[in-house]
Amino acid sequence: MSRIGVFVCHCGENISATVNCEKVAKITGELKGVEFSTDYKYMCSYPGQTLIKEAIKEHKLDGVVVAACSPRMHEPTFRKACAEAGLNPFLCEMSNIREHCSWVHPKDDLTTEKAQDLVRVMVEKVKKNKALNSIKVPVTKTALVIGGGIAGIQAALDIANCGHKVIMVERQPSIGGHMSQLSETFPTLDCSQCILTPRMVEVAQHPNITLHTYSEVESVDGFIGNFKVKIRKRSKSIDEHLCTGCGLCTTKCPQKKIPNEFERGLGFRPAIYVPFPQAVPNKPVIDREHCTYYIKGKCKICEIVCPTKAIRFDQEDEVIDVAVGAIVMATGFDVLKTDYFPEYGYGKYADVIDGLAFERLASASGPTQGEIRRPSDGKIPKKIVFVACAGSRDPAKGIEYCSKICCMYTAKHAMLYKHKVHDGIPYVFYMDIRAGGKNYEEFVRRTIVEDETQYIRGRVSTIYEKNGKLIVKGADTLMGAQPVEIEADMVVLATAGVANHGAEELAQTVHISYDPYKFFAEAHPKLKPVETNTAGIFLAGACQAPKDIPESVAAASGAAVKVAALFSNDELTRDPLVAVVNRSAPPVYSQCVGCFLCQSVCPYQAIEREEIKNRNGEVIKTLARVNEGLCQGCGTCVALCRTKAIDIHGYSNQQVYTEIMALLND
Amino acid sequence: MQEFEPKIVAFVCNWCTYAGADLTGTSRIKYSANVKIIRFPCTGRIDFMILMKAFENGADGIIVSGCHPNDCHYSTGNFHARRRWIVFRNLLNFSGIDTERIQFSWVSAAEGFKWADVVNNTVKKIREIGPYENYNKIAVSTLFKEEGATNE
Amino acid sequence: MSDLIKKVTALLNDKTINAFIGYEKGSADRIRATFIRNEDQAQKLILNASCTQNLAGYLLKHEVKKLGKLGILANVAALRSIMQLASEFQIKDGEVYVLFANADGSLTEFTDFKSIEAFLETTDTGIKSEEQEMIAKLEAMTVNERWLFWNKEFEKCIKCYACRAACPMCYCHRCTTDVNQPQWIPVASHELGNLDYHLMRAMHLAGRCVNCGECATACPMDIPLNLLTYQLISPIKATFGATAGMKADAVYALSTYKPDDKENFII
Numbered sequence A: 001m002s003r004i005g006v007f008v009c010h011c012g013e014n015i016s017a018t019v020n021c022e023k024v025a026k027i028t029g030e031l032k033g034v035e036f037s038t039d040y041k042y043m044c045s046y047p048g049q050t051l052i053k054e055a056i057k058e059h060k061l062d063g064v065v066v067a068a069c070s071p072r073m074h075e076p077t078f079r080k081a082c083a084e085a086g087l088n089p090f091l092c093e094m095s096n097i098r099e100h101c102s103w104v105h106p107k108d109d110l111t112t113e114k115a116q117d118l119v120r121v122m123v124e125k126v127k128k129n130k131a132l133n134s135i136k137v138p139v140t141k142t143a144l145v146i147g148g149g150i151a152g153i154q155a156a157l158d159i160a161n162c163g164h165k166v167i168m169v170e171r172q173p174s175i176g177g178h179m180s181q182l183s184e185t186f187p188t189l190d191c192s193q194c195i196l197t198p199r200m201v202e203v204a205q206h207p208n209i210t211l212h213t214y215s216e217v218e219s220v221d222g223f224i225g226n227f228k229v230k231i232r233k234r235s236k237s238i239d240e241h242l243c244t245g246c247g248l249c250t251t252k253c254p255q256k257k258i259p260n261e262f263e264r265g266l267g268f269r270p271a272i273y274v275p276f277p278q279a280v281p282n283k284p285v286i287d288r289e290h291c292t293y294y295i296k297g298k299c300k301i302c303e304i305v306c307p308t309k310a311i312r313f314d315q316e317d318e319v320i321d322v323a324v325g326a327i328v329m330a331t332g333f334d335v336l337k338t339d340y341f342p343e344y345g346y347g348k349y350a351d352v353i354d355g356l357a358f359e360r361l362a363s364a365s366g367p368t369q370g371e372i373r374r375p376s377d378g379k380i381p382k383k384i385v386f387v388a389c390a391g392s393r394d395p396a397k398g399i400e401y402c403s404k405i406c407c408m409y410t411a412k413h414a415m416l417y418k419h420k421v422h423d424g425i426p427y428v429f430y431m432d433i434r435a436g437g438k439n440y441e442e443f444v445r446r447t448i449v450e451d452e453t454q455y456i457r458g459r460v461s462t463i464y465e466k467n468g469k470l471i472v473k474g475a476d477t478l479m480g481a482q483p484v485e486i487e488a489d490m491v492v493l494a495t496a497g498v499a500n501h502g503a504e505e506l507a508q509t510v511h512i513s514y515d516p517y518k519f520f521a522e523a524h525p526k527l528k529p530v531e532t533n534t535a536g537i538f539l540a541g542a543c544q545a546p547k548d549i550p551e552s553v554a555a556a557s558g559a560a561v562k563v564a565a566l567f568s569n570d571e572l573t574r575d576p577l578v579a580v581v582n583r584s585a586p587p588v589y590s591q592c593v594g595c596f597l598c599q600s601v602c603p604y605q606a607i608e609r610e611e612i613k614n615r616n617g618e619v620i621k622t623l624a625r626v627n628e629g630l631c632q633g634c635g636t637c638v639a640l641c642r643t644k645a646i647d648i649h650g651y652s653n654q655q656v657y658t659e660i661m662a663l664l665n666d
Numbered sequence B: 001m002q003e004f005e006p007k008i009v010a011f012v013c014n015w016c017t018y019a020g021a022d023l024t025g026t027s028r029i030k031y032s033a034n035v036k037i038i039r040f041p042c043t044g045r046i047d048f049m050i051l052m053k054a055f056e057n058g059a060d061g062i063i064v065s066g067c068h069p070n071d072c073h074y075s076t077g078n079f080h081a082r083r084r085w086i087v088f089r090n091l092l093n094f095s096g097i098d099t100e101r102i103q104f105s106w107v108s109a110a111e112g113f114k115w116a117d118v119v120n121n122t123v124k125k126i127r128e129i130g131p132y133e134n135y136n137k138i139a140v141s142t143l144f145k146e147e148g149a150t151n152e
Numbered sequence C: 001m002s003d004l005i006k007k008v009t010a011l012l013n014d015k016t017i018n019a020f021i022g023y024e025k026g027s028a029d030r031i032r033a034t035f036i037r038n039e040d041q042a043q044k045l046i047l048n049a050s051c052t053q054n055l056a057g058y059l060l061k062h063e064v065k066k067l068g069k070l071g072i073l074a075n076v077a078a079l080r081s082i083m084q085l086a087s088e089f090q091i092k093d094g095e096v097y098v099l100f101a102n103a104d105g106s107l108t109e110f111t112d113f114k115s116i117e118a119f120l121e122t123t124d125t126g127i128k129s130e131e132q133e134m135i136a137k138l139e140a141m142t143v144n145e146r147w148l149f150w151n152k153e154f155e156k157c158i159k160c161y162a163c164r165a166a167c168p169m170c171y172c173h174r175c176t177t178d179v180n181q182p183q184w185i186p187v188a189s190h191e192l193g194n195l196d197y198h199l200m201r202a203m204h205l206a207g208r209c210v211n212c213g214e215c216a217t218a219c220p221m222d223i224p225l226n227l228l229t230y231q232l233i234s235p236i237k238a239t240f241g242a243t244a245g246m247k248a249d250a251v252y253a254l255s256t257y258k259p260d261d262k263e264n265f266i267i
C-alpha cells in the first residue's frame, strides 16, 4: 500500500483563480494510497517546500505529487526538496495544473475536474515509480565556441582565462564579425577597431585557444560534458605554417575587381585576399570561385611571387574530430536583404545604401578613409536621409519585431555625418525612438539637439531619382500625416537585423531549438537567457536576437560562466531516465530475442550487443544492452521492441499504461 | 440536449509540444478542457499500443504531437515515430478503426497558438463525429465483464 | 528412391547436416513436417504439390535447434523467412543447408545467403490474386463495414495462438500477449482481447511478414488474419521502398527513416 502525498499549489492566484485548489486537494486526498493532501499558496516558496519536507517525514510518504506549474519549470525544485527530506527524488512527480489547466480554461467545474484528473494520473503514476540513482558521466573540459564575432571572442577569452581549453570555429577567413566592420560605436563613439583588434589578437595568441577560421561545424553528437564534433576546415589553398602574411600575393593577383564583402561592395578585392587589414589570422585565403587558376586552369601568379612557397592549389578540405564538454553558440546575425523594398531603390540607385555600408564609409580604414562620399560619384552628400525601421516592425513586408539596434546606430550615423560634414543636413525617418540603455537617450538627444538632425516621425513611401537627386517621399505623422518630400544626395536604410544565414541548419546540426525567426531559443526568456534547451549548449550575442555590443558581451560572459561552472566538476550527475533491457534467470536470460531491430533507431548508438556464454565459453544468447552513459532517454527503442524487452525509467510501460488507465477511468 | 463532451487524450513529447502547450498557457490562450496531456520524452517513445489502450478505455479522440521534422530534441525520434504512424494508420484504417479520431501534429515549443488550434479543432471534429461507439461497445462491455482482471 | 531422399541421406552420412526438416505423410492424408536424423527416417520424406507449408519457422524452435546443424526443404516463403530471420540476426550465413524444391520437382541447393538473395530477385514473391482481391474488396468498404467485418472474424478467435506458433517471425521468447506488467493484451478471448491481439500482431509483423500464409492456414477458426499483414506490404513498399525477406542484411523498414518520408496526415 502506497503512502502518497498530494500538494496542490495556488501559485498566488495563478491557479486558484480558475481552479478550486482546496477541492482538488480534498478529492484527490480520498484516492487509494493517498496518505496526505493539502493545498498552499506558493508550493515552490521556502515555506511551501518546508511543508512538503515535513509532510514526507511526518507521514512517512513514499511518493509525492505536486500539482502546480509545468514540470519543465519546477520539477528539479521539488525533486530536490524531496531528496532533502530523504525521499528518492524520482518518487516525486508534478501535475501541470497551471500552464495546462488554470491558464487555458475558464473558472468553472470542468476546469477543477480536469485538475483533479491530472492529479489522479500522477498519483497512479507515482505508485509505479522506482527509486533511481543519478548516473555519473565524465566532463571533457574543453569548450567549443562557434562564431568569432565580439560575442564569441568574449566567451572564448573568459573561458580560456578560467584555465579551460577553447576551440573556436569561425566560417569567415577572419574573426571579428560585424563589429570589425563598424566605424565608431554608440553611445561613446569609440573606434570599433581600436577596442576590438586587441581582443582578436588575444584570441589568436591565447595558449588555451585553438582557432579554426574558414571552418564550419559539420556534426555534433553526444551530450553535455561529452560532445563529439566534426569540424570542416575549408581549404584556404595556403600552407598557414609557411605563410608569413607578407601580402605580396594579394597585390599581384590579376583578379582585382571582385566586390569586397567586407566593404559591403563599396570596394574591390583580389581572389587571394585578407578580408581586412587587421584580420586575425592575418593570412590570405584563395577564393576559389573567383580565382583565375580554378576557373581557367592557369595563372598561379601568387605561387610564383610567394617568397615562402606557401600556396597550395591542391589543398583539400580537412575534417577534424574534437571532443568538447560544452558549446557556446555565437554565430551572430545578418541584416535583412534590402531587395524586399523595391520602392526604396536599393540596388537600383548606387546612393541608396544600408547601415553597414555607411559604417564602412565612416570608417577611417574604409574605402574612403573615413570621408563621407557617396558611392555614385564620390561627391560629399549635403543632405542624407536615414530611414529607420527598414523592414523592422513591418509584418506585411519585413519582420514583426523591433531590431533594437537600428534607432541607436541611425542616431550614431547622423551624428558621425554631422561631425564629418559640418554643413550637411541629416534627416531621420523613424516610427518611435527606442533608446533604452545607459546613456542611450542622452546620445539620441545630442544627435537631435547638438547635431541638428531633423527627425521626422513617419514611414517613407518611395524613393526615386530625379536630376541627380534622390527624392524621398513620406509622411510626417506628427504633423497630421502631412506629406514630406526631401531631395537627398544619399539615403541610408537601417535594415532589420535578422537571423544569420544558415542559422536554422546549424541549430539542427547541434540540436537546439530556434524561434519562428530562426534566432536560437533560450531555455527560459527571463531566468535562463544564455542556456538552451539542450544541456551543455549556451548562447552568446546576436544569434539569439538582435543585440548591441554591450549586450552581446554581457551574454557572452554569462555563457562563459555557465561553461566554467560546468567545468568545475570532474563528473556530472545525470537523470537516470534511461532505457534498460530486462534480464531474467536462465535459460531465457531476457525477453530480448536479440533481433537488434532496435539498434539502428537509437540516435546515440547506445544499444550494444552482449553475449551470454556458458561455462565452456560458448555464446548461447546474444542480447541487447543499453549503455547508460550514452542513452539520452528518448525511448524510441522502447516503442520499437515488440517483445517489450526494453523499458525506460520514468516513462516505463507500466507507468504510461497506468497513466492512461487513470486518466480515462475515474 | 446537452452537447457531447468528448474525452480526448493527447500524447506529446516533452521538448516541443509539451513546451508549446506550456507556452499556450503562459500566453493565456484559451482552449477546450476536454483534452488532457500525457507527457512522453519523445514521440519516438509513443508505442502504438498506447493509442489502442486510450481508445479501449473510452477516449473518443487522440492527439499525438511532437517536434517538427529536423527539430527533435533527440534528432531522429520523430522520424521513426512518423514511419510507425504511417504504417499504423494504414492498419487501423484497414481494421475498420476510424483514423479521423487520431490527430497527428507537429507543434514546436514556440507554437503556443498552434497548440490551441490543434486542440480546439480536434475537439470540434470529434464533437461532430460523436462518441466512439464502436470501440466503446466492445471496450466498456468487456471491461465490465472482467473488472479487476485486466485493470490490475 | 527419390532424389530428395538420396540427397538428404548423403548429407546426413557425410555429416554436412545432423538433421533435415522436410515433409512426411501424416494421418488422414495430411502432410506434416518431419525431422530426419538418419538414413532410415529419410525414407519417410515426400515431396508433392501438397507440400506447401513454410518449414522455416522450425529452424528457431529450441527442440529442433538442439538436433545440430540443420538442413531444410524450402519453398519461396521459407527462403524469404530465412532471409528475414538472417536480417534479424537469428540465423547466420552458412548455418543452414537449404534445398529448394523447384516446380518440376528438381532440387536446387543453397549454401549461402548470397545465392538465395540472387534467386529471390528473379522470383515472384507477391501475394496470391485471391488474397489481393479480398484486400481490394475490404478496402472498398466503408470504415464501419470493415469494423463489422473484422469484429465478426475476431469474434470467432479462441486465442489458441496457433497462428503465432505457425508464424516464422513470431519467435519471441515471451510474446507480448504473455506480458503481464502491464497486461497490454487482455487474457480472455473476448472482442477486445482479440482485437488487441490481432492489431498488435499485425503491427509486429508489419515490414517483416513474408506472406507465407501459415497463420491463416493454422487457424482452426478460419480467420483470414493473414490479410491484416498482407495489406501492409504494398504501402510499406510504396512509401519506404522496403520488402521483407529479400536480403539477409536488409534494414527493417521501421528501424530506419528518411527525413523526407511522405505522409499527408500530420498537421
Ligand SMILES: Cc1cc2nc3c(=O)[nH]c(=O)nc-3n(C[C@H](O)[C@H](O)[C@H](O)COP(=O)(O)OP(=O)(O)OC[C@H]3O[C@@H](n4cnc5c(N)ncnc54)[C@H](O)[C@@H]3O)c2cc1C
Residues within 6 Å of the ligand: A146, A147, A148, A149, A150, A151, A152, A169, A170, A171, A172, A174, A175, A176, A177, A178, A179, A182, A184, A185, A186, A187, A215, A216, A217, A330, A331, A332, A333, A334, A335, A355, A356, A359, A405, A409, A412, A500, A502, A506, A540, A541, A542, A543, A547, A548, A549, A550, A552
Ligand atoms: C549598421 C550597424 C551598426 C551597429 N553599430 C553598433 C554600435 O555602434 N554599437 C553597438 O553596441 N552595436 C552596434 N551594432 C550591433 C553590433 O554589430 C552587434 O551587437 C555585434 O556585432 C554582435 O556580435 P556577435 O558576435 O553576436 O555577432 P556577429 O558580429 O554577427 O558575429 C558572428 C560571427 O559568427 C560567424 N559565424 C556565423 N555563422 C557561423 C557558422 N555557422 N559557423 C562559424 N561561424 C559563424 C560570423 O562569420 C561572425 O564572425 C551595429 C550593427 C549594425 C548592423
Ligand code: SF4
Residues within 6 Å of the ligand: A581, A591, A592, A593, A594, A595, A596, A597, A598, A599, A623, A624, A640, A641, A642, A643, A644, A645, A646
Ligand atoms: S531489445 Fe527488443 S528490439 Fe532490441 S534486440 Fe531485444 S528484442 Fe529486439
Ligand code: SF4
Residues within 6 Å of the ligand: A578, A579, A601, A602, A603, A604, A605, A606, A607, A626, A630, A631, A632, A633, A634, A635, A636, A637, A638, A648
Ligand atoms: S531510449 Fe533507447 S533509443 Fe533512446 S537513447 Fe536510450 S537506448 Fe537509445
Ligand code: SF4
Residues within 6 Å of the ligand: A642, A643, C164, C169, C170, C171, C172, C174, C175, C176, C177, C200, C201, C204, C205
Ligand atoms: S505477436 Fe509479436 S510479440 Fe508475439 S510472438 Fe509475434 S512478434 Fe512476438
Ligand code: SF4
Residues within 6 Å of the ligand: C156, C157, C158, C159, C160, C161, C162, C163, C164, C215, C218, C219, C220, C221, C222, C223, C225
Ligand atoms: S489461430 Fe485463429 S483462433 Fe487461434 S489465436 Fe490465431 S486467429 Fe485466434
